[in-house]
Amino acid sequence: MRKHFIYYSIFFLILFIILGLWVSNVFFIILIAISPILVLGWYDILQPWHSIKRNFPIFGRLRYLLESMGPKVYQYFIEGETNGTPINRNLRSLVYQRAKEEVDTLPFGTREMVYEEGYEWMHHSMNPLPLEEVPADQRVMIGEKNCKKPYNASILNISAMSYGSLSSNAVLALNGGASLGGFAHNTGEGGISRYHLAYKGDLIWQIGTGYFGCRTPEGDFDEEEFKKNASNETVKMIEVKLSQGAKPGHGGILPAKKNNYEIAKIRGVEPHTQVVSPPYHKAFKGKGNKGLLEFVQRLRDASGGKPVGIKLCMGNPSEFEELCDEIINTGIYPDYIAIDGGEGGTGAAPLEFSNAVGMPFKEGLATAYDILVKKDLKKDIVLGGSGKIVTSFDLFRAFALGADFCYSARAMMLAIGCIQALECNLNTCPSGVATQDTFLAQGLVVKHKIKRVKNFHHETIYSFRELLASAGVKSPLELTRDHIYRRISLSKIKSYTEIYGKVDN
Numbered sequence: 001m002r003k004h005f006i007y008y009s010i011f012f013l014i015l016f017i018i019l020g021l022w023v024s025n026v027f028f029i030i031l032i033a034i035s036p037i038l039v040l041g042w043y044d045i046l047q048p049w050h051s052i053k054r055n056f057p058i059f060g061r062l063r064y065l066l067e068s069m070g071p072k073v074y075q076y077f078i079e080g081e082t083n084g085t086p087i088n089r090n091l092r093s094l095v096y097q098r099a100k101e102e103v104d105t106l107p108f109g110t111r112e113m114v115y116e117e118g119y120e121w122m123h124h125s126m127n128p129l130p131l132e133e134v135p136a137d138q139r140v141m142i143g144e145k146n147c148k149k150p151y152n153a154s155i156l157n158i159s160a161m162s163y164g165s166l167s168s169n170a171v172l173a174l175n176g177g178a179s180l181g182g183f184a185h186n187t188g189e190g191g192i193s194r195y196h197l198a199y200k201g202d203l204i205w206q207i208g209t210g211y212f213g214c215r216t217p218e219g220d221f222d223e224e225e226f227k228k229n230a231s232n233e234t235v236k237m238i239e240v241k242l243s244q245g246a247k248p249g250h251g252g253i254l255p256a257k258k259n260n261y262e263i264a265k266i267r268g269v270e271p272h273t274q275v276v277s278p279p280y281h282k283a284f285k286g287k288g289n290k291g292l293l294e295f296v297q298r299l300r301d302a303s304g305g306k307p308v309g310i311k312l313c314m315g316n317p318s319e320f321e322e323l324c325d326e327i328i329n330t331g332i333y334p335d336y337i338a339i340d341g342g343e344g345g346t347g348a349a350p351l352e353f354s355n356a357v358g359m360p361f362k363e364g365l366a367t368a369y370d371i372l373v374k375k376d377l378k379k380d381i382v383l384g385g386s387g388k389i390v391t392s393f394d395l396f397r398a399f400a401l402g403a404d405f406c407y408s409a410r411a412m413m414l415a416i417g418c419i420q421a422l423e424c425n426l427n428t429c430p431s432g433v434a435t436q437d438t439f440l441a442q443g444l445v446v447k448h449k450i451k452r453v454k455n456f457h458h459e460t461i462y463s464f465r466e467l468l469a470s471a472g473v474k475s476p477l478e479l480t481r482d483h484i485y486r487r488i489s490l491s492k493i494k495s496y497t498e499i500y501g502k503v504d505n
């Protein structure tokens with residue numbers, strides 16, 4: 001192809017020049033018209049980066065075009081209802097329907113393959129309750145034991161996503177939704193922006209290893225800055241982020257394209273540079289679990305007695321056990337621990353970290369719960385969880401495994417119009433959710449999306465109450481591992497109790 005292009009382009013160039021000179025000027029006009037193709041072809045041949053383009057000038061470009069369109073073509077034309085990832089079409093549609101308060105019922109029966117390995121279901125009761133007997137406002141108290149200002153949290157809240165990874169309009173919509181619906185909005189590790197404060201939705205201020213919002217110019221923790229932000233009335237809890245499921249053991253990544261002047265100012269970093277936070281906390285590096293717990297206490301004191309939690313993805317369970325031992329030794333209790341599953345989402349992460357590092361949600365949550373119970377700490381520490389919580393059955397499963405509250409990140413993104421374009425790391429998010437391109441972000445109309453966030457939360461909690469009622473229980477605290485079953489093979493099923501073990505609380 002390369003050889004042919006070289007021969008033919010030279011041949012036609014000479015031919016058209018001769019014909020232009022001796023026959024008619026029309027040949028010069030044709031030559032001018034096709035010259036962009038010739039120039040592009042020669043550029044392809046001479047450029048050193050892409051072998052396909054060098055060997056197949058012009059035509060090689062089609063491959064790159066088709067490849068870049070591939071995910072969209074797949075999503076629109078090929079993806080089935082239940083096989084799309086990370087969140088399949090059925091689930092995405094459910095979020096859109098609930099967010100828009102559209103019909104969310106399913107006609108003609110399940111599309112799930114109920115005899116396929118891995119299929120899970122809940123046990124209902126022969127004595128279901130009337131829905132009215134299940135409290136409408138499902139909440140959990142956090143920080144009752146150690147805090148001057150405990151927080152009564154909803155059982156479903158917006159998981160950590162920073163302004164930086166999300167657009168200003170997305171943050172506004174999420175915060176407005178949280179405010180309208182009475183649930184909490186986790187700031188993510190990027191600090192508190194004016195968009196987080198606009199609607200006075202309850203905030204959980206996440207402190208990552210970059211200490212954005214409480215950072216010295218050298219990148220260390222700055223207690224005075226922390227006090228200023230933590231004293232804000234809308235900040236209800238503080239969260240120390242140790243790790244997140246999509247990239248445990250890797251610091252946060254803000255791509256240079258998304259790091260605009262405002263974001264850089266909030267974070268105290270150089271604009272238009274890639275910002276990678278360290279994987280460890282400088283504030284207690286080398287001081288082990290004791291250092292972490294003393295940091296928790298320091299934040300609790302400096303915030304005037306607000307609950308302080310820890311977010312992590314489960315790694316080696318023995319390390320978690322050591323943390324629990326240190327809690328007992330020091331007597332310093334985090335007010336909550338939130339377990340993020342390895343399948344968790346992110347704005348940007350190295351592939352290996354997303355695909356192969358960190359325990360998946362169900363195992364991570366069950367492990368944390370079991371160790372907390374074993375160490376007799378569960379009664380004092382609230383357990384949160386996140387990892388593809390989209391439906392009320394996801395909530396039900398998490399509670400059966402031991403969670404007291406849940407976070408949802410990607411379902412909340414879908415509620416504000418995310419179409420799972422998988423471009424959060426490129427600044428080209430077409431729905432204006434995960435981009436700093438102001439033109440794209442303006443496509444997201446805040447006042448409409450606020451209602452959708454509120455609706456999605458409300459409808460999910462309503463549906464969760466229906467599940468509780470059908471199981472014959474009034475509170476998620478009554479759920480046990482006997483409530484959920486999983487198909488192990490065509491002829492074998494097991495309860496969560498058999499799979500994850502029984503623990504007496």
Ligand SMILES: Cc1cc2nc3c(=O)[nH]c(=O)nc-3n(C[C@H](O)[C@H](O)[C@H](O)COP(=O)(O)O)c2cc1C
Nearest residue numbers: 159160161188189344345346347387388408409410
């Ligand atoms: C765009 C995006 C940004 C995120 N940013 C953060 C962050 O700043 N801090 C953090 O702890 N987790 C972050 N996460 C992870 C989520 O908070 C959550 O733990 C994870 O996505 C699992 O929840 P999900 O399955 O409901 O999405 C982010 C996730 C997404 C999708």
